Amino acid sequence: MESPRIRMVLVAPSHPGNIGAAARAMKNMALDDLVLVNPKQFPDAEATARASAADDLLSAARVVPTLAQALEGCGFVAATTSRDRDQYFRVMDVRDAAARIVAESRRAPAAVVFGAERTGLTNEELETAHALIRIPASSLYPSLNLSMAVQLVSYELFRARSGALPELPADPPAAPLASPAEMERLYAHLAQVLEEIEFRDRTQSGTHLMGRIRRFLQRAELDHNEVSILRGILTAVQSRRRPAGGPR
Amino acid sequence: MESPRIRMVLVAPSHPGNIGAAARAMKNMALDDLVLVNPKQFPDAEATARASAADDLLSAARVVPTLAQALEGCGFVAATTSRDRDQYFRVMDVRDAAARIVAESRRAPAAVVFGAERTGLTNEELETAHALIRIPASSLYPSLNLSMAVQLVSYELFRARSGALPELPADPPAAPLASPAEMERLYAHLAQVLEEIEFRDRTQSGTHLMGRIRRFLQRAELDHNEVSILRGILTAVQSRRRPAGGPR
Numbered sequence: 001m002e003s004p005r006i007r008m009v010l011v012a013p014s015h016p017g018n019i020g021a022a023a024r025a026m027k028n029m030a031l032d033d034l035v036l037v038n039p040k041q042f043p044d045a046e047a048t049a050r051a052s053a054a055d056d057l058l059s060a061a062r063v064v065p066t067l068a069q070a071l072e073g074c075g076f077v078a079a080t081t082s083r084d085r086d087q088y089f090r091v092m093d094v095r096d097a098a099a100r101i102v103a104e105s106r107r108a109p110a111a112v113v114f115g116a117e118r119t120g121l122t123n124e125e126l127e128t129a130h131a132l133i134r135i136p137a138s139s140l141y142p143s144l145n146l147s148m149a150v151q152l153v154s155y156e157l158f159r160a161r162s163g164a165l166p167e168l169p170a171d172p173p174a175a176p177l178a179s180p181a182e183m184e185r186l187y188a189h190l191a192q193v194l195e196e197i198e199f200r201d202r203t204q205s206g207t208h209l210m211g212r213i214r215r216f217l218q219r220a221e222l223d224h225n226e227v228s229i230l231r232g233i234l235t236a237v238q239s240r241r242r243p244a245g246g247p248r
Numbered sequence: 249m250e251s252p253r254i255r256m257v258l259v260a261p262s263h264p265g266n267i268g269a270a271a272r273a274m275k276n277m278a279l280d281d282l283v284l285v286n287p288k289q290f291p292d293a294e295a296t297a298r299a300s301a302a303d304d305l306l307s308a309a310r311v312v313p314t315l316a317q318a319l320e321g322c323g324f325v326a327a328t329t330s331r332d333r334d335q336y337f338r339v340m341d342v343r344d345a346a347a348r349i350v351a352e353s354r355r356a357p358a359a360v361v362f363g364a365e366r367t368g369l370t371n372e373e374l375e376t377a378h379a380l381i382r383i384p385a386s387s388l389y390p391s392l393n394l395s396m397a398v399q400l401v402s403y404e405l406f407r408a409r410s411g412a413l414p415e416l417p418a419d420p421p422a423a424p425l426a427s428p429a430e431m432e433r434l435y436a437h438l439a440q441v442l443e444e445i446e447f448r449d450r451t452q453s454g455t456h457l458m459g460r461i462r463r464f465l466q467r468a469e470l471d472h473n474e475v476s477i478l479r480g481i482l483t484a485v486q487s488r489r490r491p492a493g494g495p496r
Contacts, residue, residue, distance in 0.1 A: 025396060030386035053389055136406060138278035141301055148273055148399045151392075155400055158384060 005109040006101060006157060007033040008150060009070045011125060012116040014040045020050030020058060021147035022114075027054035029154035030161075033109075034061040035070040050147075067113065067125055071180035075108030076101060076221075079121055079129035080149055082142050090131040090219050097133045098156035108176050112153055117146050127214040128180050130221050178227040186227050186234075187214055193234045253357040254349060254405060255281040256398060257318045259373060260364040262288045268298030268306060269395035270362075275302035277402035278409075281357075282309040283318040298395075315361070315373055319428035323356030324349060324469075327369055327377035328397055330390050338379040338467050345381045346404035356424050360401055365394050375462040376428050378469050426475040434475050434482075435462055441482045 008026055013019050019042055023034055034057060036042060042063060051058040064070050071077060078097055092100065104110045113129060115121035126132065135152055137144060144152070178186070191210055222230075256274055261267050267290055271282055282305060284290060290311060299306040312318050319325060326345050340348065352358045361377060363369035374380065383400055385392060392400070426434075439458055470478075 021393065021396075024393060027389045028385045028392050028396070030388070050393075052393070053391070135403075136410060137276045138406070140278070141275045143301070144276050144399075145269065145272060145298075145300070148269075148276070148396070151396045151399055152403055155383075158386070162384060 004031060004102070004157070004161060005033075005105045006031055007035055007070075007074060007109055007111040008154070009035045009037060009067070009111050009113045010039070010146070010150075011037045011067055011070075011113060011121060012040065012119075013042075013114075013146060014117050015146070016041045016044030016047040017050045018117065018145065018147040019044070019061075020047035020052075020054075022150040023047075023051040023058040023061065024054040025147060025151035025154050027057050029151075029158040031154055031157065032057055032060070034058070036061055036063045037067050037070050038065060039063060067128060068180060068184055070113075071111055071128060073109055074111040074180055075177040076104035076110040077113065077129045077180055078111070078131050078133050079113040079126050080115065080153065081120065081126065081132045081134065082137075082144075089126065089129070089215055091134050092131050094133050094135045094153060094156050095160075097131060098153065098160040100131070102157060102160040104177070108179075111180075112157075114146060114149060123211055127211060127218060128183070130177070130218050176223060178222045178224050182224065182227050183218070183222070186217070186222075186230055189231055189234045193237050196238060252279060252350070252405070252409060253281075253353045254279055255283055255318075255322060255357055255359040256402070257283045257285060257315070257359050257361045258287070258394070258398075259285045259315055259318075259361060259369060260288065260367075261290075261362075261394060262365050263394070264289045264292030264295040265298045266365065266393065266395045267292070267309075268295035268300075268302075270398040271295075271299040271306040271309065272302040273395060273399035273402050275305050277399075277406040279402055279405065280305055280308070282306070284309055284311045285315050285318050286313060287311060315376060316428060316432060318361075319359055319376060321357055322359040322428055323425040324352035324358040325361065325377045325428055326359070326379050326381050327361040327374050328363065328401065329368065329374065329380045329382065330385075330392075337374065337377070337463055339382050340379050342381050342383045342401060342404050343408075345379060346401065346408040348379070350405060350408040352425070356427075359428075360405075362394060362397060371459055375459060375466060376431070378425070378466050424471060426470045426472050430472065430475050431466070431470070434465070434470075434478055437479055437482045441485050444486060 008031060010019065010022060013036065019036065019039060026032065026034060047058060048055055078101055101110045101112065113121065113125065115125065133153065135144060135149060187210065190213065256279060258267065258270060261284065267284065267287060274280065274282060295306060296303055326349055349358045349360065361369065361373065363373065381401065383392060383397060435458065438461065
């Protein structure tokens with residue numbers, strides 16, 4: 001089996017034991033790229049104990065201060081959530097998501113993002129993802145332990161890598177997906193332009209609005225060229241406003 | 249989703265944390281029948297902590313001294329193993345096994361047996377199973393944590409119960425599978441008869457021989473009537489020998 005370009009990202013894990021157990025789960029399923037965003041306690045003896053023979057993977061784990069840094073170099077990004085559906089995100093069953101992630105990882109490194117044990121991912125963190133991953137579970141107690149979620153996703157990725165791969169989605173973008181960093185620059189640019197043009201949505205607060213926009217743009221799975229087009233439009237909006245001085 | 253008749257049996261688990269994590273994994277996947285055979289330490293605070301909101305399931309777990317007692321009332325029995333193949337057992341991929349277990353649980357309670365953390369199941373314990381479950385994993389580090397194995401099997405069972413069910417295998421036995429206790433009585437009877445007739449296989453020791461026989465009989469998935477037939481044959485062998493007094 002070829003070495004995968006699939007990164008597992010744990011955001012603010014609070015129990016070191018879960019980090020170790022996640023490392024073991026990954027190694028069991030032939031994954032090796034673990035990134036920790038602001039872990040509460042790491043390195044830690046409990047993490048090492050639970051990692052068992054995956055101590056090498058644990059030692060190689062990178063610790064970074066922001067999710068954006070964890071996603072550097074990545075193309076497709078999926079985030080785990082306990083939400084069954086979301087009006088604005090694409091929500092994929094973990095099995096379908098695994099097939100997609102493996103297919104995408106052939107084009108650029110792909111990432112799966114997991115939230116903290118009690119709180120999960122914030123809306124802002126979810127908005128770095130192209131799709132959300134749903135793990136089917138009992139409606140009476142759907143909250144899986146963090147390392148168990150890593151195990152299940154890693155298992156489905158292992159199966160997807162072993163098996164026949166589905167085609168990429170119909171009409172895949174011709175170019176690679178825009179990187180998370182490119183998308184962040186696009187959103188920052190957009191937010192600035194919205195402010196410059198004093199855009200106010202009557203029904204929503206400013207942050208809610210940006211969240212909505214981010215979600216549908218993430219769902220669009222933009223490639224580099226498409227982001228360039230949007231950035232060009234934004235720049236054009238700005239440059240037309242500047243020389244004109246505008247009436248408002 | 250209807251209440252399943254699927255029992256999870258942990259044989260001699262040595263880490264209480266794994267028992268608690270297994271309970272949570274089961275409840276997440278809508279299973280509730282946990283049986284512990286000779287746990288090293290139970291109940292235990294670490295088990296309760298790791299069970300989280302599955303503390304009710306943990307409290308309801310039954311503790312028994314033997315695997316035979318754990319399997320009382322069961323029909324189909326599957327056992328987990330890290331073996332990729334076994335010459336004599338039927339080895340099923342966990343996904344196929346889950347579909348089969350769910351189908352069988354409609355006829356009689358089904359059981360999944362997990363071995364101790366370091367040692368797994370003994371040959372004798374494996375021989376109570378109709379099939380072995382194989383969880384696909386990295387050849388470099390295939391040894392999953394016990395509670396992770398429970399999670400993966402429970403997850404596949406949940407999916408199998410949610411989805412369209414496959415038919416039972418072609419030519420299913422018309423009657424329910426013989427219970428584990430019936431099978432044990434059959435093997436005891438057979439061993440006795442083998443001794444009475446002073447049967448010795450030239451190539452194998454006595455215990456190895458019985459193991460081989462058990463495996464192929466387990467693989468046959470005998471129903472009650474078929475066991476009765478075999479028992480009848482054994483009794484006939486004995487009664488013919490007794491009055492005759494035999495020359496040997």
